[in-house]
Amino acid sequence: MVLVSFTDKRPRGKKPVAKKKIASAVKTITPKALPYSPYTVIIDKSDYELRVYDKDGWYATYPVVFGNKSLSDKKMEGDRNTPEGTFHIVAKKNHSEWGKFMLIDYPNNESIEKFNERKANGEIPTSASIGGGIGIHGTRKDEEFAVDRYQNWTWGCISVKYSDIFELYDMLPVGTKVVIQK
Numbered sequence: 001m002v003l004v005s006f007t008d009k010r011p012r013g014k015k016p017v018a019k020k021k022i023a024s025a026v027k028t029i030t031p032k033a034l035p036y037s038p039y040t041v042i043i044d045k046s047d048y049e050l051r052v053y054d055k056d057g058w059y060a061t062y063p064v065v066f067g068n069k070s071l072s073d074k075k076m077e078g079d080r081n082t083p084e085g086t087f088h089i090v091a092k093k094n095h096s097e098w099g100k101f102m103l104i105d106y107p108n109n110e111s112i113e114k115f116n117e118r119k120a121n122g123e124i125p126t127s128a129s130i131g132g133g134i135g136i137h138g139t140r141k142d143e144e145f146a147v148d149r150y151q152n153w154t155w156g157c158i159s160v161k162y163s164d165i166f167e168l169y170d171m172l173p174v175g176t177k178v179v180i181q182k
Contacts, residue, residue, distance in 0.1 A: 034088050034090070034174065034175035035173060035174055035175040036175060037089075037172065037173050037174075037175040037176040037177065038054055038055055039052055039053065039054055039059070039171065039172055039173075039176050039177075040052075040053045040176070040177045040178075040179070041053075041136075041172065041176060041177065041178045041179070042179050042181070043064065043158055043178065043179065043180045043181070044181060044182075045066060045071045045082060045084070045180065045181065045182045046071065046182050048063055048064055048065065048066075048150055049061050049062070049063065049064060050062045050063075050064045050136070050158065050160060050168075052168075052171065052172070062160050062161075062164050062168065063147050063148070063160070063161070064147065064158050064159060064160050065146060065147050065150060065151060065152045065153060065154070065158075065159050066081075066082040066152045066154060066156075066157075066158060066159070067080035067081055067082050067152055067153075067154045067155055067156040067157065068080045068081050068082070068152055069152050071182055073114070073182075074106075074111075074131065074134075074156055075115070075118055075123065075124050075128075076115070076118075076124045076125075076128035076129060076130060076131060077128065077129040077130060077131030077132075078131065078155075079156075080154070080155050080156055081156055082134070082154075082156050082157070082158060082180060083106050083107075083111055083134060083156065083180060084180050084181055084182060085106075085108070085110045085111060085114075085179075085180060086108075086110065086177065086178070086179050087104040087105050087106055087108060087177075087178045087179075087180065088104065088105050088175060088176065088177055088178060089102045089103065089104055089136075089172060089173070089174050089175065089176045089178060090103055090104065090105045090174060091103040091174065092169060092174060095137060095138075097140050098137040098138040098139065098140065098159075098162070098165065099137070099138040099141070099162050099165045099166060099169075100137065100138060100165045100166060100168075100169035101135050101136075101137045102135050102136045102137070102168070102169060102172065103133070103134075103135040104134055104135055104136070104178050106131075106132060106134040107130045107131070107132060111130065112130065115128075115130045131156065134156050134157055135157050135158070136157065136158045136159075136160065136165075136168065136178070137154075137157055137158075137159055137160075137165060138159065138160055138161060138162040138163075138164065138165030138166075139159055139160075139161055139162050140162065141162045143162075144161040144162055144163065146159070147159065147160065147161045158180070
């Protein structure tokens with residue numbers, strides 16, 4: 001297991017500040033060989049669902065929310081969009097507000113390629129950064145209603161209910177494949 005330290009020391013209700021430290025940490029923690037996982041996670045942005053599959057097929061479904069109502073693919077740091085593509089869980093940790101946090105390997109080679117194409121095509125500023133620190137986490141304990149009401153509130157992460165993140169955290173090991181699609 002790869003352990004990473006993240007902190008979010010903002011007062012309740014305040015928007016988080018993007019931290020370059022997190023983005024640079026993401027680039028350095030991606031292991032070359034991930035451990036085997038018997039699970040695959042498919043996150044469908046259009047259906048607001050996280051589905052878990054094992055070797056026998058569908059296993060479980062959890063409601064989720066994202067960063068932006070547009071449900072667009074992440075283009076650059078700060079756009080609040082959730083990235084699309086194939087990723088893996090690369091680290092897991094406890095989180096004081098969201099219960100648990102499972103970091104995915106965004107940006108990976110696929111994400112970097114799309115980012116560079118968008119820069120070259122003029123879709124995003126040449127000074128833009130790709131971002132990082134994307135993962136799966138819970139809501140705050142008393143804010144599970146955000147998922148029930150499809151209130152996208154994150155800065156690009158995938159949020160499940162506070163009560164669901166503990167089950168997912170225990171079930172999904174580092175190395176689990178995560179496909180995010182629209």
